[in-house]
Amino acid sequence: MGDDSLSMATSREDRVRQSIAEYIDRRLEWYSQCSYRQLLGKDFAIFAARGVTTAEEYVVEAFHALESSSEETMIGSMWQKVIAAISADTIDSGDLTTVRDGAVYVCELKAQVNTTNSSSFPQELRGLRQRMSEIAGRRRASAQPVKAALCITRDWKSVDEVRTFTASDVVRENRDLDGFEYRYLSGAAMWRWLCGVDSQYGLLQPLSALETETVKIARERTIIRLQTELLHALRERDLGTGIDDVVTLSERLNEERNRKYRQRRKR
Structure with a gap:
């Protein structure tokens, strides 16, 4: 590897590591702001079916579920910023746009394949089409197509192909998208196309070297704090410490919120 190539690779790795450091700071902030009330918005039946019977057990399980959802959102934003930082001719201005293969591409980043199978997928394509129209309508020096x-x-399959949306004969509301063409890229093919690497993890490895001790400590302390807060809330309302008591607490808190809401509406 030449000096220029080595310098470029090092620069990219530094940017990724800086992004990870910022991501960790955001995680630490999230842990400090996490409240036991947020855990009460989960479906209790899911945890009961896992065998959760106590308030302490519920905190652990519900915390992990809430944490995972938050992590997915934050890490998705982080990777979009990383791609914009290390990818040539790519800009992140809310939407990711890049110049590739003689065209300006409006890119929609998704973490997993299952997001393309959801009922909201047609709306995602509409969003892409709208952003394409906005960029095409601007006065640009080049005549590159959009x-x-x-x-x-994240996908084990490495795919790079042009796809065309075919509207269902049953669902009329998506007829406007019939024939809409888009490039579909996943896994290694996507990372090579945008960043010239086979995987994002190559820019981070060894993963075991990441400085994460503060996160580990924060997670453990947050679980203990949430357990303490929930048990205190249960005692305040003369409730026990079982999963059914947690359900009762949630229902009472919802009643309190609804009462305050109705009072505000009357003013």
Whole structure:
């Protein structure tokens, strides 16, 4: 590897590591702001079916579920910023746009394939089409065509192909998208196309070297704090410490919130 190539690779790794450090700071902030009331918005039946019987057990399980959802959102934003930082001719201005293969591509980043199978997928394509129209309508120095790309960051399949949306004969509301063409990229093909690497993890490895001790400590302390807060809330309302008591607490808190809401509406 030449000096220029080595310098470029090092620069990219530094940017990724800086992004990870910022992500960790955001996680620490999230842990400090996490409240036991947030855990009460989960479906209690899921945890009961797992065998959860106590308030302490519920906190652990519900916390992990809430944490995972938050992590997915934050890490998705982080990777979009990383791609914009290390990818040539790519800009992140809320939407990710890049110049590739003689065209301006409006890119929609998704973490997993299953997001393309949801009922909201047609709306995602509409969003891409709208952003394409906005960019095409601007006065640009080049006459490059504007195209759409759907990019899946995590997938074992490496795919790069042009797809065309075919509207169902049953669902009339998606007829406007019939024939809409977009480039579909996933896994290694996506990372090579946008960043010239086979995987995002190559820029981070060894993963075991990441400085994460503060996160580990924060997670453990947050679980203990949430357990303490929930048990205190249960005692305040003369409730026990079983999963059914947690359900009762949630229902009472919802009643209190609804009462305050109705009072505000009357003013």
